[in-house]
Amino acid sequence: MNSRSEALPPNERTLTLRDERKLRTRQALLDAALTLMGQGRSLAGISLREVAREAGVVPTAFYRHFRDMDGLGLALVDDVCLTLRKLMREARVAAQGARDVAIQTSVQGFVGYVLANDRAFEFLTRERFGGRPAVRQAIAREIRYFVAELANDVRVVPPFAAMPSDDLEMIADLVVHTVLNLSADLLELPSGQRVREHELTARTIKQLRLIFLGAAQWRSDRGAVPLGPI
Amino acid sequence: MNSRSEALPPNERTLTLRDERKLRTRQALLDAALTLMGQGRSLAGISLREVAREAGVVPTAFYRHFRDMDGLGLALVDDVCLTLRKLMREARVAAQGARDVAIQTSVQGFVGYVLANDRAFEFLTRERFGGRPAVRQAIAREIRYFVAELANDVRVVPPFAAMPSDDLEMIADLVVHTVLNLSADLLELPSGQRVREHELTARTIKQLRLIFLGAAQWRSDRGAVPLGPI
DNA sequence: CTTCTGAGTGCACGCATGTACACTCATGTA
DNA sequence: TACATGAGTGTACATGCGTGCACTCAGAAG
Numbered sequence A, B: 001m002n003s004r005s006e007a008l009p010p011n012e013r014t015l016t017l018r019d020e021r022k023l024r025t026r027q028a029l030l031d032a033a034l035t036l037m038g039q040g041r042s043l044a045g046i047s048l049r050e051v052a053r054e055a056g057v058v059p060t061a062f063y064r065h066f067r068d069m070d071g072l073g074l075a076l077v078d079d080v081c082l083t084l085r086k087l088m089r090e091a092r093v094a095a096q097g098a099r100d101v102a103i104q105t106s107v108q109g110f111v112g113y114v115l116a117n118d119r120a121f122e123f124l125t126r127e128r129f130g131g132r133p134a135v136r137q138a139i140a141r142e143i144r145y146f147v148a149e150l151a152n153d154v155r156v157v158p159p160f161a162a163m164p165s166d167d168l169e170m171i172a173d174l175v176v177h178t179v180l181n182l183s184a185d186l187l188e189l190p191s192g193q194r195v196r197e198h199e200l201t202a203r204t205i206k207q208l209r210l211i212f213l214g215a216a217q218w219r220s221d222r223g224a225v226p227l228g229p230i
Numbered sequence C: 001c002t003t004c005t006g007a008g009t010g011c012a013c014g015c016a017t018g019t020a021c022a023c024t025c026a027t028g029t030a
Numbered sequence D: 001t002a003c004a005t006g007a008g009t010g011t012a013c014a015t016g017c018g019t020g021c022a023c024t025c026a027g028a029a030g
Helices: A017-038 A050-055 A057-062 A069-097 A103-116 A120-132 A135-154 A165-189 A194-217 B017-036 B048-055 B058-063 B069-097 B101-117 B119-132 B133-154 B165-188 B194-217
Strands: none
Touching: A017 A057, A017 A069, A017 A120, A017 B101, A050 A057, A050 A069, A069 A103, A069 B069, A103 A120, A103 A165, A103 A194, A120 B069, A120 B101, A120 B119, A135 A165, A135 B194, A165 A194, A165 B165, A165 B194, A194 B165, A194 B194, B017 B048, B017 B058, B017 B069, B017 B119, B048 B058, B048 B069, B058 B101, B069 B101, B069 B119, B069 B133, B101 B119, B101 B194, B119 B133, B119 B165, B133 B165, B165 B194
């Protein structure tokens, strides 16, 4: 398998022509599913046959790539999140260059990114709670990953340095979910509602400023939560 | 229609026996849908026939109550949110009696409420983003209602008095979504995970404390968000 | 050049679904 | 008491579904 190893650019030529075509069909199926989820449909409401039809392939060919629609869903999470991580990493590197990445700049960048990749975010938003358990868990894991990474990133900046890891994660969690909330609201807009879009963005920016204001005042020892009646 | 008006307890006897039975069947259908949504299924993955079967009624009887599954979904939102509003109002009245409702007490009360009404909250969580557009919009409206009501409620307490309405709503929005986030996380637990349950609750309590800490420092004029490139 | 592999095809099947229609018969109305 | 209503029934049908199986025939392997 996977030969044709004539020492060419290895990213291109570790794959045979056949495998390349297979990957293309696979991508067509993933794409088809994403397309069909436009107009507010969820994976649960899309049939295997529909996906195959949209991808221009006979229904039984589906099985060469995925066990069933659940498998397609999981692959979609992987596929979408891989791209997402990569781009987030790039954004992070760019941010290290320009010190003092203001909240506003970051959020506006994020908004642009969400709107540019609306199909991916629509999928994640829709299936995050509405999807089958396996898909939900996969998305939850990705979000936990982002939270942990954000917690690590802000560990070096003033108010967060020397803060207990627990509290850092708690704040990162709050930030991530506030931003995800913005993303969900944006996707609900009928597209092209620039004014409302800006209102939502402004609201989120304020919310993040408020959170950082709170973080600056935060003292872990005052925030302890007693067990109460378990 | 709706006679038998022999001046009895009007809550009971403005309905004929027939209408009463019809209502009972209707409720059975709503209940059946809620039941079938256990184990992580969404409305989109449940058939009209299944609901009828679970309710102990022939499929075509469904149409006497709802136009289709979308109609059932909308009715479910109304039904569930009506109960919810009523109980929230009671909680609010109770809170007015005991001044200084600590964050901790409120959140723990909310957690108990979510776990006691898990089917209702599971439905709302699942369909909030994952549902058909009409259902999503109905739920979004209910959430906006809660946000507005919370904003009104806290208007009288120290840090929030004399704060612009915009900022108040922005904070209420942050609080409500933080709490909804807790609710979603709780429902994802396999039930009976009391330790993890307490961890999640503690995290949310901390997040709310941090938010109120930020709110105490908040100055509207410093939080203005310039338009930027529209 | 020959042989083998496996991605995509075409057909067939049984099954569940949404909904139309004509029905029954308990209950409300007069 | 006699009639009208309408909630729930039972039958029927076309449609779309998931999936099994035998197939073709590029293209990889030797």
